[in-house]
Amino acid sequence: DAGVTQSPTHLIKTRGQQVTLRCSPKSGHDTVSWYQQALGQGPQFIFQYYEEEERQRGNFPDRFSGHQFPNYSSELNVNALLLGDSALYLCASSLGTGPEPLEAFFGQGTRLTVV
Amino acid sequence: EDKVVQSPLSLVVHEGDTVTLNCSYEVTNFRSLLWYKQEKKAPTFLFMLTSSGIEKKSGRLSSILDKKELFSILNITATQTGDSAVYLCAVGSNYQLIWGAGTKLIIKP
Numbered sequence: 001d002a003g004v005t006q007s008p009t010h011l012i013k014t015r016g017q018q019v020t021l022r023c024s025p026k027s028g029h030d031t032v033s034w035y036q037q038a039l040g041q042g043p044q045f046i047f048q049y050y051e052e053e054e055r056q057r058g059n060f061p062d063r064f065s066g067h068q069f070p071n072y073s074s075e076l077n078v079n080a081l082l083l084g085d086s087a088l089y090l091c092a093s094s095l096g097t098g099p100e101p102l103e104a105f106f107g108q109g110t111r112l113t114v115v
Numbered sequence: 116e117d118k119v120v121q122s123p124l125s126l127v128v129h130e131g132d133t134v135t136l137n138c139s140y141e142v143t144n145f146r147s148l149l150w151y152k153q154e155k156k157a158p159t160f161l162f163m164l165t166s167s168g169i170e171k172k173s174g175r176l177s178s179i180l181d182k183k184e185l186f187s188i189l190n191i192t193a194t195q196t197g198d199s200a201v202y203l204c205a206v207g208s209n210y211q212l213i214w215g216a217g218t219k220l221i222i223k224p
Contacts, residue, residue, distance in 0.1 A: 004157075033211065042119075042203055042214030043158075056210035088156065092212075103149070104212065106157040 002027060004093050004107035012113045013081050021076040021110045025093030031055075032074040033104065034066060035090040043090055049074050078112075086114045117142040121204050121215035129223050132194050136218045138204030139186040147207040148180055148187050153217070154200045161189070161202075194222045 005024045013019050025032050031050045035043035045058035049068035063079045072093075078085055088111050092104040119140045128134055138148070147165045151158035162171045164180035164187060171178050175194075180187045191198055199222045205212040 035212075035214075040216070042205075042216045043212070045211040045213070048210050058211060090157070103160055103163055105160065106151075109156040111156075 004091055004105050006089075006091050006107035006110050008110060009108065010111045010113075012115060015081055015083060015114055017081050018077065018079045019081060019112060021078075021089050021091075021112070022073065023076070023091030023093075023107060024073045025091075026105050029093035029095045029105070030072050031094045031096055032068060032072065033092045033094070034074070034076045035092065036060075036085075037088040037090055037109075039087075046076065081114045083114050086112060088112075117206075117208065117213050119204055119206050119213050119215040121202075121218050123218060124216065125219040125221070127221045127223060128194060130194060130196060132222075133190065133192045134194060134220060136189040136191075136202050136204075136220070137186065138188070138215055140204075140206045140213075141185065142206045142208045142213055144208045145182070145206060149205045149207065149212065150178055150187075150189050151203045151205065152200045153203055158203055191220075196222045196224055198222050 007022045033048040034046040037043040046060050047057040048055045052068045065077045068074045088109045090109045091107045094104045122137045149163045150161040162178045167182040175192045178189045201217040201219050203217045204215045
């Protein structure tokens with residue numbers, strides 16, 4: 001059973017560019033959440049997708065956008081990259097229709113470096 | 116503003132010691148408290164706690180939640196070098212997890 005898979009694992013981009021990160025949830029899971037983790041800090045919630053809709057959003061600017069496909073996989077897009085966007089981006093999948101966060105499984109993350 | 120605070124930020128002990136990691140929180144619409152272990156990239160799930168006073172146990176790890184005093188502890192007994200990692204505490208609320216900064220645990224042989 002494949003767990004949560006993310007691609008790419010590493011990425012280097014230049015300031016001002018745009019980037020797309022991808023996530024396939026664990027088999028049977030229908031909910032995908034994205035987190036940004038800066039070095040030495042805990043993850044910060046970006047947004048969550050359920051039934052192809054953004055269900056909840058954290059404190060991130062509109063440069064961060066996402067999408068969920070009918071097969072539950074998801075993309076995170078970041079426009080107009082800033083140096084401060086350099087971080088580990090984690091995707092978490094879970095199963096649930098209510099607000100109670102169930103056990104979330106994480107992918108290995110995408111390490112984004114903006115230069 | 117919702118917040119989760121972990122202490123200590125870092126801890127160095129010798130193999131065989133017992134450690135206690137702390138997590139306090141102030142979060143509206145509390146649903147659950149989760150502990151994760153992060154070694155390199157992906158946090159791996161340890162425990163989810165929703166009720167006060169009920170200890171969860173897995174091998175040498177155990178955790179308990181106090182919803183009145185708004186904190187949780189994670190205990191690791193007979194530590195091994197493989198326990199070296201960052202331990203993250205997260206509180207579930209409104210479809211998201213709110214995270215602490217983590218405790219970096221180093222186990223010396």
